[in-house]
Amino acid sequence: MTVGRISPVTGHYVGIEVEGVQYRVFYLENGTGQPLVCQHTAGCHNHQWLGLLEDEEITGRYRVIAYDLARHGKSDPPLDREWWKEEYRLTADHFTAFIVAFCDALELEEPIFMGSSFGGNVALQLALRHPDRFKAVIPVEGADHAPGFYLDWWQHPHANAAQVCASGVWDLMAPQSPEHDRWATWFYYTQGSEAFKGDLYFYSVDHDLRGRLGEIDGERCPVVMLTGEYDYLTTPEDGRRTADAIRGAEFIEMREIGHFPMSENYPRFAPYLRQALQRIEQRTGG
Numbered sequence: 001m002t003v004g005r006i007s008p009v010t011g012h013y014v015g016i017e018v019e020g021v022q023y024r025v026f027y028l029e030n031g032t033g034q035p036l037v038c039q040h041t042a043g044c045h046n047h048q049w050l051g052l053l054e055d056e057e058i059t060g061r062y063r064v065i066a067y068d069l070a071r072h073g074k075s076d077p078p079l080d081r082e083w084w085k086e087e088y089r090l091t092a093d094h095f096t097a098f099i100v101a102f103c104d105a106l107e108l109e110e111p112i113f114m115g116s117s118f119g120g121n122v123a124l125q126l127a128l129r130h131p132d133r134f135k136a137v138i139p140v141e142g143a144d145h146a147p148g149f150y151l152d153w154w155q156h157p158h159a160n161a162a163q164v165c166a167s168g169v170w171d172l173m174a175p176q177s178p179e180h181d182r183w184a185t186w187f188y189y190t191q192g193s194e195a196f197k198g199d200l201y202f203y204s205v206d207h208d209l210r211g212r213l214g215e216i217d218g219e220r221c222p223v224v225m226l227t228g229e230y231d232y233l234t235t236p237e238d239g240r241r242t243a244d245a246i247r248g249a250e251f252i253e254m255r256e257i258g259h260f261p262m263s264e265n266y267p268r269f270a271p272y273l274r275q276a277l278q279r280i281e282q283r284t285g286g
Helices: 046-053 092-105 118-129 161-167 179-190 193-205 235-244 266-284
Strands: 012-017 021-030 033-041 064-068 112-116 136-140 224-228 252-253
Touching: 012 092, 021 046, 021 092, 033 046, 033 092, 033 118, 046 064, 046 179, 046 266, 092 118, 092 193, 112 118, 112 266, 118 136, 118 193, 136 266, 193 266, 224 235, 224 266, 252 266
Parallel strands: 033 064, 033 112, 112 136, 136 224, 224 252
Antiparallel strands: 012 021, 021 064
């Protein structure tokens, strides 16, 4: 970023109600036009999308909105609930209801939803549950099921949870990604360790669309899936298999990219994202 330059990205808070509970949600935005709502990865926050938020080629046509899920980044836990007395375990029901409530609060008409990792998985849930609320979805690093990562040692009294969570994502990034951006992604993860395990409950336990992908209508709500070749959590084979089982869905494999494409190497990710957006425009008439 040029010294002295003020970024066009702005931050705001909005109040929403989800399942009878109130939240104050922080989001960043930039651009005008078609709303493009972006969900960060598990245990992280919306700074992962800064490259996209400052991409003039996209923000010239899209209103890019990247929010912090409650308990992440600058979005607090529930405002009117004794949240500290219960274990945080994110469910598909709550996750999808949260996203719809957020879009409703901003009065977004036919937004495109894009999420990565557990955000990619919830994009599939939205296409299944709310196909008429979203113009299209872009599941990034998503699949029908990603078992095995809801583990106790993500938060253990004998370990530094912040470093454990951050180091756990290091080898999910492509070796070609710039070192500075890989370390930035690592740094983001040092800040979200308290939410990471609860997020993984959704990612590996509650999200399971095996046998249900045929219920998603990719003609009604277009689905364009993007998966990096270095992602071993949800591999390109997983993404392709998932897309093949959804009527009308499309799959794009991203070369030299890992599990965190938007933050580990945005310049490499951007052409694939533009390709996905073009396919959506072609299928929806703009």
